[in-house]
Amino acid sequence: MKPFNILIFILFVFSGMLVLSFVIPKEGLELTKNWTLHFPSVDEILEPDNNKYVDISDIISKNQVLDTIEDDANKLKSAYLKDSSVVYYQPLDIKPGEVTRKLEFPGNNKKVLYPFFEELSSLKLSNKLIRVLHYGDSQIEADRMTSYIRSKLQYQFGGSGPGLIPAIQPYGFLSPVVSESSGDWKRYAGFAKRDSMVKHSRYGVMASFSRFSPLPEISDQSDSILNQDTVLENKKEYLASLTIKHSPYAVNSVKRYSQARLFYGYNTKPFNLKLFAGEELLSDNMLIPSEKMQLKKWKFSNTPSYLYLEFKGEDSPDIYAMAIDGNRGVAVDNIALRGSGGIIFTNSSNSLLAAIYQKLNVKLVILQFGGNITPHILENYDYYERSFYRQLTTLKRLIPDVSIIVIGLADMSLKEKDTYVSYPNVTLIRDALKKASFKADCAFWDMYEAMGGENSMPSCVFAEPPLAEKDFVHFTVRGSRIIAQMFYRALMLEYNGYVKKQSNLKEKNEEKVQYSYSKN
Structure with a gap:
């Protein structure tokens, strides 16, 4: 073929591609229910988007975890065994700058966790067994997150055993x-x-x-x-x-x-x-x-x-x-409910639940749901907010003086052309969970923002070593431990604040007593 003919052919092909780039819509041309034809637009050809995922290197560097939970726990144990009189019951030396994402409270009312903190701080004297229930979806299967929380609480406050x-x-x-x-x-x-x-x-x-x-x-x-x-x-x-x-x-x-x-x-x-x-x-x-x-x-x-x-x-x-x-300390239970959105307590016999909760002496409930709602994309999730709120109020009715922390869902990705992007409704579901939590006077921890926010899941998947599975939904064991560490640090930061506040109140009361005594 002559060079001129080759040139004409190339121009013809590119002209056809140019026409297609204008004709086929940006969201693609749906051929069947399961097949959509995508074609790059002129802008995408001339200015390709090199879609750089969220940089989570700073999050990883601030939340280094040891190879095993046992190594991490032994490090903590050795630090507190230096003085046997303060083993476990003193607050961890956690500074605000070390906390990637803090707990959030309704109207900034941190007292919603005080009943649990009071139980923790009095364990040394009370010599009793209290319980933390960690409910969640498949994100906590295989004891993920729970194992880290259990290990930390038991080493700091006492306790043993696998729980339920x-x-x-x-x-x-x-x-x-x-x-x-x-x-x-x-x-x-x-x-x-x-x-x-x-x-x-x-x-x-x-x-x-x-x-x-x-x-x-x-x-x-x-x-x-x-x-x-x-x-x-x-x-x-x-x-x-x-x-x-x-x-x-x-x-x-x-x-x-x-x-x-x-x-x-x-x-x-x-x-x-x-x-x-x-x-x-x-x-x-x-x-x-x-x-x-x-x-x-x-x-x-x-x-x-x-x-x-x-x-x-x-x-x-x-x-x-x-x-x-x-016989004493803290028991922490992993209750993984694959496929659940957390709407379980209103659909279960409340008299039976109340009887079991009372026998278990439950003081803190952690709820970690929302991921199974994500594939069902809607414009708003008011229904989920209402349903989840009813779960929280039901729990509070069944367990008097219980503290509740809701952990929001993680980032989740779907594939668009050659890149992975966050589901468009992740923040809507997160907001529904947060609104329900605050309305019911519960604490909230934003896992989505803690891990980096929008498009952070691909960063976790492609990290070395990987922090999330290739389903772009679930964390790996290492990733879940990093998330659990961020959560635990946030929890202990608030516990530190509680202990310090109670200590200051005690000192003020003692000063008042001494002043009154000297005056008399």
Whole structure:
């Protein structure tokens, strides 16, 4: 082909491309429901956008984490063991400049956390066990974030054990313990897609219960289960077991515990329960039928190498959780609810929740939701604000004097052409959560801004080592620990302020007493 003809051909092709760049809209030409044709505009060709993601290097440098939580905890422990009289109970030396993102309060009223701070500061003298519940979506699966918070609180304020454990782990992710089961166990969740065979709302503290026998065939399970004709499939006896072992990934404080409590109830027939602490048979009980929540408790002089529970009976109780803790200090529970938007408490039996919360002595609830609302793009999220507000007010009614912290959702990305950008509704959902929190007198921590704001998720994904997974939604273990460290520093900054304020008040009161005494 002659050079002139080649030139004409090239000009023809470029002319066609120029026409297409004007004809095809910027948002693309939708060919089918799943296919959209994109073509670069003239501006994009002449002035390409090199879309640089958010620079998070400063955030990373200010929030360095050690290779393992155990290393981090040991560093903290050694610092406070220098003076055994102040172990753990003194506030951490955290300065405002070290806090990437502070907690936010309704009307700047920090007193919403004072009930929890008072419990923390009095643990040394009270010698009791208090509880922190960390509810969240899949962002906290595998004990992410919770493990760091648990480790820090237990090393600073005392406490041990993994906390609440479900009978059946729904997914194969890492957890504070390794649990194994045998028998016909089935888990029934009270969120996302519920089993239509469940005719009641008694899901309990972990928003799910498990059974080793089928659900009883009752005309209405919400009525008294003992005053009805109950039909059990085949009327056979079921045998099942649970084994709870130490996780190789758990820190030392989690591997120590001195008590275990089983929360169960609503069995129509008696059942036999044996507990082995290692090889030793610790208890063998026939437990009677019940139409309310029951609690079975065991004490250990030394932490068993493992726990083995053996169940046998015609009808399984609904098993809500097993609490494995120390006798004093702080217990921190990871309650990951994959697919949930956090609208769970108003849809669960409030009388059952209140009974379990009271037994657990819950003092702080952390709620971390919003990610599952993001794929449903709307112009406003007033409905979510109202629904989430009802969850907060319900919790406050069920747990008198509880403190609540809402952690906003993280940045999430979708792909536009060759780049990843934030979902357009992330800040709308964040704002809905914040408004609900402030309206209900709860504290709020903005994870979205803490990690860098708009388009920060790709920066986390492409960091070395990666801080987020390639789904552009979830943090890696390292990333979640950095986020957890930022949150914990923000929490301890406020605790420091509380301790200092109480100390100043005490000094002023002592001065008044001395002045009054000298005057007389």
